Each structure stands twice: as C-alpha cells, then as structure tokens.
Amino acid sequence: MESAIPAHLATARTRHKRVPDDYQPPYPSFVARYRPGVRRVVMAYFGVQYRGTAPVAATEALAEIAERFAAAGGPSHWDRARYLDQAGHETIVSVGYWDDIARFDAWFEPVRESWTGKAREGIGTFIEVLRPTVARHETLFSSPDRAEGVAAIAGGMSGEVQEHAYWGGMRDRIPLSQTDPMSPGGHPELIRDGARLRVKAQDNLCLIRSGQDWSDTEASERKLYLDDVEPVLREGMDFLRDDGLAIGCYANRYMQVLQADGSVGEKSYGQSWWKSLAALERWAESHPTHVKIFGAAMKYLSTLGPSAKLRLYHEVTVAEADEQFFEYRDCHPRTGMLATVETLKV
Secondary structure: OOOOOHHOOOOOOOOOOOOOOOOOOOOOEEEEEOOOOOOOOEEEEEEEEEOOOOHHHHHHHHHHHHHHOOOOOOOOEEEEEEEEEEOEEEEEEEEEOOOOOOHHHHHHHHHHHHHHHOOOOOEEEEEEEEEHHHHHEEEEEEEOOOHHHHHHHHOEEEEEEEEOOOOOHHOOHHHHOOOOOOOOOOOOOEEEOOOOEEEEEEEEEEEEEEEEEEOOOOOHHHHHHHHHHHHHHHHHHHHHHHHHHHOOOEEEEEEEEEOOOOOEEEEEEEEEOOOOOHHEEEEEEEHHHHHHHHHHHHHHHHHHHHHOOEEEEEEEEEOOHHEEEEEEEEEOOOOOHHHOOOOOOO
C-alpha cells in the first residue's frame, strides 16, 4: 500500500488526514505518478460555442486547433468532447496537456492570438488554462492500465494507494494539503481587452474533471449503467450547470468524449470550476444530488462486484491566481467563468 502523495513531495504534516495511519481502503485505486523532474503541468481548454447546426467557422476552428496541437510545442496528449450548455449552445472543447511550461509558453501566445483575437462568424471561442504545481494537484483511477486526461502525460501509475474511499480523501491526496488549508482568497473580476473578455479569478480556485468509461462493459452491465446510473449522474450534472453558482460551483460541463472521427464515444466526464475545494467537498458529501449519484454508483458496484468493467477516474487541481487564465470572445454571459461576473457592462 502506497501513499497517494509521492515521496519527494511528502513533508511533516501540520494538517492531519481524515483517516488513521492504519486505514485499509475497501477496494483498490491508483494515482498518476509524474516523473520527479516535473514541477508543473498545464491543462488548456479551447472551446467553440454556437447554436443550432455547426457553422462553417466552427468546423474550421476545430480543424485549426487540431493542427496547432500537432505542431511543434503542442501538447503531449489531447482529447475533445462536447456538451449542450444551459443557454442551449453547443460547445465543443479540445483539451491539451503539457508537462513542460517553457514549451507551452512558446506555443501558446500565437495560438491564443489566433483563437480569441479575431471574430469568427456565428461562433464564440474561449480559452481556460491552469498551470499548477504538482503539489496542487491529484488524480484517482479505478484501474491502473488506462490513463485519461492529465494522467496521460504522467510517467506511469502508482500501486494501490491508501487515501481513497472516504470523505476527505480527495483533499488528502493533494500534497499541499499536508500543510495548507487551500482557502479561497479574493473575488473574480472582469477585464476587457477590446472584444475579448478575461476573468481574473481568485486564489485557490478548484477544477475537477471526473470521468466515466463504459466502453469495456458488456450488454447487461452497459444496460445497468445507462439505465440506472447515468440518468442520476446527468441529473446532478444538470443541477450544477443550471443552479450550481449558489453552492460555489462557478460552471459545470457534462461532456461527451468525441472519437477521432467526431462521433460520440462511450466515455463522459464532468468538468467543473469551483470557488474552493471546500465547496466541492460539501457538495460531494451532503448535497442531495450527489448523495443520489453516490447511492446509484454504490448499488451498481455492489451488484457487479469485482466483475464490473466500468472505469472511473478524476483529476482535481487547486490553483493560485497566477496559475490561471480565462478568456472569452463572443460567448454568452454564462459561459464558463463569465458566470462569476455579475454584470458584463458594455
């Protein structure tokens, strides 16, 4: 049994874990292990937004960012997903991951200028970037043999880890939690740059990407997941999308992962921006929508036991203000972090 916190980031705790040192989790889980020389990672979300049938500009933008990703300096891994937002806008997001800040910085500025620096007919575009130190970040996987998201750029996976299967495990896996409460500081502010809108968020903003992969399931298990679990998950995701602001969820996207040909695959993930890790924890532990998700998942897993082929994972980051970048062009006012700014004055 390993600690989720890698040895080179372990330190004397001034803030204690939620479980005793001899705690034994009831089932195995694993975390991504970065190469020791990796100090920061980058997760960059490039979004396209439109209503109705995809305009030509949307198709061109998606091809453009794929070409940029494939060019020198591009991400070591990327994926693409779509969702319908609370205002009825189709949104397609291409997410790139880097473990080399210098490479990202050299690549990013011309791409940013191209992506949000010009109007595109019939669509909005946005960029949302975090570049946290690895001490501000954690991952968790139900299986060690298929990495998703930022874990795809890690050096590998851990063995079985201790800090999971209890409320508070998410915080305990973040190395900085050993000494820091990671409390939020400040308030989001709107900055205008011509037609571009930037949001300056606050210290200790929290991002979670939490995914499901049912591509390996067989007929009976797939039916059980799609009939009994997914609708409950969708209900919770829709609540966060439509009404999450009141409980500290700034924005939520329930994404369907797209395959290389653009078709919808058998993977999904929720991607949420939160005021704080504590706000995310409160929703997870006690809000009726997540209590229902947790109950449906536990019933599913207890029914199938070790034979379950559903794969689950997540990544959670608590980022300082200077590790964040949010920029929007021709997007509606509740897009992403724009929802945190009360009014968009002309």
